[in-house]
Amino acid sequence: MNFAHHFAPDISRIAVIVASLGRPDNLAMLLDQLSQQTLMPAQVILSVESDADLPPAPVLARQGFDISIVRGARGSSPQRNRGLDLVRGDIGVVAFFDDDLVPSRHALEGMVTFYAEHPEMNGASGTLLADGIRGPGITPDAALRMVADADAGFDGIDPAITSTPRALYGCNMCYRRAAISGLRFDEALPLYAWLEDLDFGGQLPQGTLAHTPAFYGVHCGEKRGRETSGLRLGYSQVCNPIYLLRKGTLPRRQGLRMPLRNIVRNHLGILRPEPWIDRRGRARGNRIALLDMLRGRLDPRRILDL
Incomplete structure (x- = not known):
């Protein structure tokens, strides 16, 4: 279902899209954080596979904002695309949050301030106080404490541009609605859809995306x-x-360097694997991909057969 454009988009009206699978407790925590924003979201869209992915009904009912729920086949790209289909016509900014992100209370207000200060920019990623993706992870309680401490020392929004990357980090990125009209996440990248965020932002003109401390x-x-x-x-x-x-x-240098770096890390990691990473499995997957490349049949959808 697509909402008609009944109203002129306004950058102060933000839709937050969350693609989630099997993490109802993380999703509940994120919704509670959104309910404490200094600028409330105009729309929150939860894109899930089934009701089992959702928090209990009382958690959904207690939120003070419009929640839209869409269900369908799993996969980061199709789930985010289904979310885009539900964005209302009066929305001026679309934010994509991972379900395990804990945003500051000032996050959405920071996005609006950023776009008001930089009308030439199409998208932005905020600052991460910490990122558990490269380690064993950060517990929700620890994340809440870090954000609460930062919010306690908050002394105003800084809409500065610290860099202009080719693409944005998918866990906390936002785009001007008008800039992404017609853009889609590539559904040829199935399941976890590794790098789908880089592909999405890479479709926009260079120099129009930013990293900023305006939200964190x-x-x-x-x-x-x-x-x-x-x-x-x-x-x-x-x-x-x-x-x-x-x-x-994806830039040529990054597109060539990234596979080589992963191959080296995974094969060296077999010697001393981290408990949270299947280095042996990753290394084998690397080798299968290299063989497929030599045979001329490299295809992201091949993982569905592995």
Whole structure:
């Protein structure tokens, strides 16, 4: 269902899209954080596979904002696309939050301030106080404490641009609605859809995306619902950068360096694997992708057969 454009989009009206799978407790925590925003979201869209992914009904009912729920097949790209389909016509900014992000109370207000200060910019990623994705993860309680401490010392929104990357980090990115009209997340990147955020932002003109301290939070790096198969992720680590390089949404240097770095890390990591990473599975997936590349049949959708 697509909402008609009954109203002129307004940057003070923000839709938050959250694609979630198997993390109802993380989702509940995120909703409660959104309910404490200094600028309330105009619309929150939860894109899930089934009702089992949702928090209990009382959690949904107690929120003071419009919640839209869409259900369908799992996969970060199709779930985010279904969320985009539900964005109302009066929305001026679309934010994508991971379900394990803990945003500051001032996050949405920071987005509006950023776009008001920089009308030439199409998208932005905020500052992460901490990111658990590269380690064992950050507990929700620890993340809440970090954000609460930062909010306690809050002395105003800083809408500065610290860099202008080619693409944005998917856990806390937002776009001017008008800039992404017609853009979609690539559904040829299935399941966890590794690098789909880089592909999405890479479709916009260079120099119109920014990193900024205008909004901030903590990314827990929750492991549930993420790496269910090291084999599949290992394949994606080699295949997806090359796929995006050929597509033109990833710079040549990054598209070549990323697979090589992953291959080295995974094969060295077999010697001393981290408990939260299946290094052996990733390394095997890397090798299968290399063989497929030599055979001319490299395809991101191949992970569905692994």
